[in-house]
Amino acid sequence: MPYNLTAAVERQEDLGAGYHLLTLAAPEIAREIRAGQFVMIGLTDIDQMLIRRPFSVALVSPGPDGGEPASIGLLYKVIGRGTTLFSRLQPGDRLALLGPLGRGFWLPDPALEAGGGDETELLLVAGGIGNAIFPLLLQELGPRAARTTLFFGGRGRADLTLLDWFEAHAGRVVTATEDGSHGQRGFVTAPLAAHLDADPGRRRLVMACGPHAMLRAVAELCLARGVPCQVAMEETMACGFGVCLGCVVEKREPESDFDRFVRVCTEGPVFDAREIVL
Numbered sequence: 001m002p003y004n005l006t007a008a009v010e011r012q013e014d015l016g017a018g019y020h021l022l023t024l025a026a027p028e029i030a031r032e033i034r035a036g037q038f039v040m041i042g043l044t045d046i047d048q049m050l051i052r053r054p055f056s057v058a059l060v061s062p063g064p065d066g067g068e069p070a071s072i073g074l075l076y077k078v079i080g081r082g083t084t085l086f087s088r089l090q091p092g093d094r095l096a097l098l099g100p101l102g103r104g105f106w107l108p109d110p111a112l113e114a115g116g117g118d119e120t121e122l123l124l125v126a127g128g129i130g131n132a133i134f135p136l137l138l139q140e141l142g143p144r145a146a147r148t149t150l151f152f153g154g155r156g157r158a159d160l161t162l163l164d165w166f167e168a169h170a171g172r173v174v175t176a177t178e179d180g181s182h183g184q185r186g187f188v189t190a191p192l193a194a195h196l197d198a199d200p201g202r203r204r205l206v207m208a209c210g211p212h213a214m215l216r217a218v219a220e221l222c223l224a225r226g227v228p229c230q231v232a233m234e235e236t237m238a239c240g241f242g243v244c245l246g247c248v249v250e251k252r253e254p255e256s257d258f259d260r261f262v263r264v265c266t267e268g269p270v271f272d273a274r275e276i277v278l
């Protein structure tokens, strides 16, 4: 069951170019949240903000005693009214917070892999602020994080937020920018395709989050090569818990006319790319 709380802001870090990292004291959620799940946040004064906004939990951190998880970090980009208001929050301000919500990433069963000698290669693909979903996944992976590759794309270097953090925590980071200011010039799907084609027989899992066009391109690359792929969707949401039907996406293979759509907030936001129309 999700918690419906008010949580205090611990820190607001301005990362430049409209990106912020907001840390909230929320031990209940910090203990239970899994990578790919999300929270809905809003101002406590509903006259100022009626509809909460959805955000992935980017990071979980322990309290001052260094023990149990106590805080959650949200990495966000200022794009409209809600995120502008969030960017003005100061330590001690309080927010309405609902979570954990949705279905996150799922990993190959370690028991099935044990003894196989051929561990599934985990490839993470982030476009712009889609990177916000991956720090928690890398935290959860523990030592295995050092054997992941992150393909990280953006319009320019300023969109590759937390790049130093990813270089320290992922095994390898491959960047691509549309303006050529960091890594390969162009879309991140080009180095991803080259990597998949270099060793086609390898057992892999691709996990992607970013703009819709990037998710579609990543899914097509993977489906064409038979590579399992999970996509994290960022549809506009009003409730976040399955009631308003504002977040539905179409299923690829519905069983009937009454079964054409799935809710991103409850059945997702992470889907097997074979499940939905992108």
Ligand SMILES: Cc1cc2nc3c(=O)[nH]c(=O)nc-3n(C[C@H](O)[C@H](O)[C@H](O)COP(=O)(O)OP(=O)(O)OC[C@H]3O[C@@H](n4cnc5c(N)ncnc54)[C@H](O)[C@@H]3O)c2cc1C
Residues within 6 Å of the ligand: 038, 053, 054, 055, 056, 057, 074, 075, 076, 077, 078, 079, 080, 081, 082, 083, 084, 129, 132, 133, 233, 234, 235, 236, 237, 269
């Ligand atoms: C499950 C989930 C997880 C998310 N995680 C993050 C995250 O970790 N970090 C982050 O920065 N953002 C994340 N988002 C997107 C975030 O919720 C929106 O950017 C935010 O709600 C915008 O609020 P706003 O009031 O500032 O903008 P609004 O005023 O509501 O919108 C401004 C403009 O952006 C468009 N827009 C709004 N929401 C989205 C969206 N989801 N996708 C594309 N365009 C949109 C609107 O149509 C409008 O044109 C996530 C969304 C979902 C569904």
Ligand code: FES
Residues within 6 Å of the ligand: 236, 237, 238, 239, 240, 241, 242, 243, 244, 245, 246, 247, 248, 263, 264, 265, 266
């Ligand atoms: S956001 Fe309301 S049903 Fe998904």
